[in-house]
Amino acid sequence: MTTDSTASWTAAFRSAVVSPHEAIDLFELRGFADQTLRQIIRLDGGGSALRIRLSNRYGKEPLHIGGAHLARRTEGSGIESGSGTPLRFGGAEEFTVPVGEEAISDPVERAVAAGDELALTLWLPDDTGLSTYSAVPLRTGYTVPGNALTAPTLDGTEGLEELATRHFISGADVLAPTGTRIAVAFGDSWFEGTGTTNDTDRRFPDLLNDRLHAAGSTGWVVNQGISANRLLTDEIGEHALARLDRDALDVPGVTHVLIHFGLNDLGIPGQEAYPEPAAVPTAADLIAGLTALADRIHAAGLTATVTTVGPYKDTIYEGYSTPEGVAVAREVNDWIRGADSPFDSYADFAAAVADPADPDRIHDDHDSGDGLHVNDAGAKALADSVDLAALKI
Known part of the structure; x- marks a missing residue:
């Protein structure tokens, strides 16, 4: 995308992550395999473009993502028709986040505003091992078996699980006016x-x-x-x-x-x-x-x-x-x-x-x-x- 000296990448959402391998065990620990994971983020600020951060900081296996999809959330696990877009990382729709690292998506050139609710969906074909996670996001997440990356909703799907923890997401940045x-x-x-x-x-x-x-x-x-x-x-x-x-x-x-x-x-x-x-x-x-x-x-x-x-x-x-x-x-x-x-x-x-x-x-x-x-x-x-x-x- 073109650069703009009047705008710069600025954090618009953050989710601090922790390790599932700690001695003190207060929260549900889990991994995923052959599952779709849909999680909701709400932006604290807006801008002219958006990028997503995924984390495998505490994973013990490379995190293979078969696909990532971003859309506006309606209610529950539902997404707004026509609002979705595949997320690419280094130009690829399928990618791997190495052990101990974070990946930042290619920019999505769309205007977003404070309060926008976005559904980030990940297709996880392989066993992730115990996941890097956020303990108390206070946002319900959803996972179902198989590849439901672009499904209009996961509600009512056989095997649906609701999650109290957030997994792999560490933040979102927006292209905001420089000096914000x-x-x-x-x-x-x-x-x-x-x-x-x-x-x-x-x-x-x-x-x-x-x-x-x-x-x-x-x-x-x-x-x-x-x-x-x-x-x-x-x-x-x-x-x-x-x-x-x-x-x-x-x-x-x-x-x-x-x-x-x-x-x-x-x-x-x-x-x-x-x-x-x-x-x-x-x-x-x-x-x-x-x-x-x-x-x-x-x-x-x-x-x-x-x-x-x-x-x-x-x-x-x-x-x-x-x-x-x-x-x-x-x-x-x-x-x-x-x-x-x-x-x-x-x-x-x-x-x-x-x-x-x-x-x-x-x-x-x-x-x-x-x-x-x-x-x-x-x-x-x-x-x-x-x-x-x-x-x-």
């Missing part, structure tokens, strides 16, 4: 959206995008949250300091990075060791890690916004909440709110959803039911806590 401002929501389940309603786009980044668009901003936020991800320790996913470059700093068009980390560093040690006690990081440990994130974001010429660690006292997950961990979260949050924080701005997630009578726990109105994650109303409170003037997107 993009924030990456880089964090854990409070960004990925655990606790909010499936298939409704009520996650924090979605609702922050609603605010940005209503305010007339031409920029947007893409979601690189990983549920159960940690700042300092691997699993689930590589820890934040290890994945910062790939999942934030190297995202095309990024100008801002939003951060929420610390909950799982404090909770997972006790949860994994329960009922035996386990040491949690100190406030100094977490502050050093957050400072390292801020320094690396600034060194890349980007703006860094941090959020306070969300409340989690009395969560239902045994061993997760401890008096020691809650005290550390409090200390880290005081630092985030104070003059010594190296971040450009902060959003006070903890204050936004806390129970005023017991600020270490989530208010009942904002609690998803597990005491650790917020519901749709809580996600809106998080989005409303962001000062758009300070964010500057």
Whole structure:
């Protein structure tokens, strides 16, 4: 396609991926063989052309794709008649993604807009092995036996399975006006959206995008949250300091990075060791890690916004909440709110959803039911806590 100096490739959708070969096993792991996989993505921003990213980062076998097809989604697994197009990678409709690598499609020259829902269908003729996946996409996926690459719908097909996890998709880019401002929501389940309603786009980044668009901003936020991800320790996913470059700093068009980390560093040690006690990081440990994130974001010429660690006292997950961990979260949050924080701005997630009578726990109105994650109303409170003037997107 022709190049345009007034437009550049910019992330319009992201789906942070994790390995199926980790020791901590919280989510359904699976592979595919002689199956069609149809998954839905919703764009956070628009442009004059589109390209899709597929990942075999954690696969142990080359990922053979017999065909890839992109179309506008109607409802369920249905696609709009006449909207479909084959995706080509290096000019080929059939291709292989090597072990440990990512593939970027050839550009599809069609205008797309924020909020567009696209169905990406993959025909997987060979055994993929356990797949590189996203844990909590909150978008139902669909798989059926055989080759149904261009089927108008998979609904009602014999052997249809609905999937709660997303597989092989790591993102979509659009050709957007050069200078478009993009924030990456880089964090854990409070960004990925655990606790909010499936298939409704009520996650924090979605609702922050609603605010940005209503305010007339031409920029947007893409979601690189990983549920159960940690700042300092691997699993689930590589820890934040290890994945910062790939999942934030190297995202095309990024100008801002939003951060929420610390909950799982404090909770997972006790949860994994329960009922035996386990040491949690100190406030100094977490502050050093957050400072390292801020320094690396600034060194890349980007703006860094941090959020306070969300409340989690009395969560239902045994061993997760401890008096020691809650005290550390409090200390880290005081630092985030104070003059010594190296971040450009902060959003006070903890204050936004806390129970005023017991600020270490989530208010009942904002609690998803597990005491650790917020519901749709809580996600809106998080989005409303962001000062758009300070964010500057």
